[in-house]
Amino acid sequence: MAATLALLIPFFGLILIGFIAAKVSRQRADALGWMNIFIIYAALPALFFKLVSRTPFDELTRLDFIFTQLAAVYSVYGLLLIAGVCWRKASLGESVIQAFGGAYGNIGYMGPGLALLVLGDAAATPVALIVCLENALHFVVAPAMMALALGDERPPLRLVGDVLKRVALHPFILSTAAGFAVAALGWKLPVPLGQLVDYLAQSAAPCALFAMGVSLALRPLKRVPMEIGYISAAKLILLPMLMYALMRGIGGFEQNWVHAAVLLAALPTATNVFVISQHYGVWQERASATVLITTVLSVLTLPVVLYLVSAGFLSAEGMP
Template sequence: MADIVALLLPFFGLILIGYLAARVTKQPAEALGWMNTFIIYAALPALFFKLVSRTPIEDLARIDFIVADIAATYLVYGVLFGFIYFARKASFADATIQSFAGAYGNIGYMGPGLALLAFGEAAAVPVALIVCFENAMHFIVAPAMMAVAGGDRRPPLQLAGEVLRKVALHPFILSTALGFIVAASGAEIPLAGQRLVDYLAQAAAPCALFAMGVTLALRPLNRVPVEIGYLVVAKLILLPATVYVVLSLTGDFDPVWVYSAVLLAGLPTATNVFVISQQYGVWQERASATVLITTVLSVVTLPLLLYLITTGMLPPDLFP
């Protein structure tokens, strides 16, 4: 357990430093803009490109892994949506955002750094695939659901075109696709280019975690939403458990791939959920509170999850 604490302490320490820096300096939210731009358009894409481009192409062709991971995620999403919409009588738009809060983890900012620290370079490919394909699905599902809810009144063709543009041109997806091309072709990147990619990739996790801490500080917790009880259980317990079971049922995957997927599923609610809620003017304050509360509680749940993995209490295949 001491090793796990030593692993997670600097990780959450960076979030805490960002949080304290925002509280002390009292910079406006706009001051974070260029750092977020660097993270999203330079550092994280460089990390994904580096991870994918240096991986044998046969390891990148595990469509069964991606399908299983996304199926597990949207199984939880669907169950949550049904419960919130039918049992709790929430509006279609509210149920959409709440379901994302329970099924959309902070895989972009927190995932790569934590998985690579926990499992080493072997976690690189599953992490890159999960981040890119899950984000692509979220970019598609969120506007589609809000269009059905009436929160997006653009013509269907315009909406579909905008969704396709966001998916095709997102930096994470472009960098991963470029990494696929390099891996498949066996092309050699010049040394200067490799060094530039390495420098940017090394900055990805520290900058992302610091920015996350700042973001949490800029969204104070005014009240605890009543929905937080079932959303915490869904996000921090049900989702990783579902991913684990579905991957075990689907195929014989490398243990590091399974553990990486389970770890990413156990991450707190993504800040993008708050961004989506702001975009459509739905469930905004409670979305912000959910991001903050699940992040704080993950300080407890993530060490427990890593303990189960590292001690062998969670076997890599539930149905060998």
């Protein structure tokens, strides 16, 4: 267990450093702007390109894996959406954000660095598939559902076109597509360009985690609504359990792939959930609280998941 905890110290340590730096410096939230631009438009795209472009192309076409992974994520999403509308009697817009709070993990900022550190380079392919394709689907589902909830006045075809355009031009998607092309064609980048990609990729996790800590500090917790309790349980407990059950039940996946899917499923709520809520002006304060609370609780839950992985309790043995 000590070795497991040691793996998490750099990640939560960087978040804590960012949190403390924000509290001490008392900078305004907009001071983080250029850091976020660097992370979203340079560092993380370089990391995704690196992961995908250096992976054998046949491994990038494992549709059975990504469909299984997305089925687990959107099963939890659908459950929370129904709970919000039917049980909590929330509006559709609020229920959409609540559902994302329990299904959309911090796979971009925390996922690649943690999974590669814990599982090694063998996890690069499943991590790349999850991060890129799950994010792409979220970028489609979020605006589509919020348009339905808020009564978007744009004609349906224009709405679809705007959503697809936004997805296609997102830096994560462009870098992933470029990585797929390089992998398919078997190209090798010139050494100087490859070194630039490596430098940017290496900066992705530290910068992203530091920025995450700053963001948490600048959105203080004011109250804890009742629904955040079951949303947190769904994100940190139900989703990784369901992910493992589906991966093992369907079978045919290597152990590192199963472990990568479970580990990324166990991550706390993505800061993008707050960004979505802020963009549409729906459930903003509670979305911020969900990100903060799940991140704090993951200090307790992630060591358990890592221990189960390292101790062999999440074995893929017996799969077809």
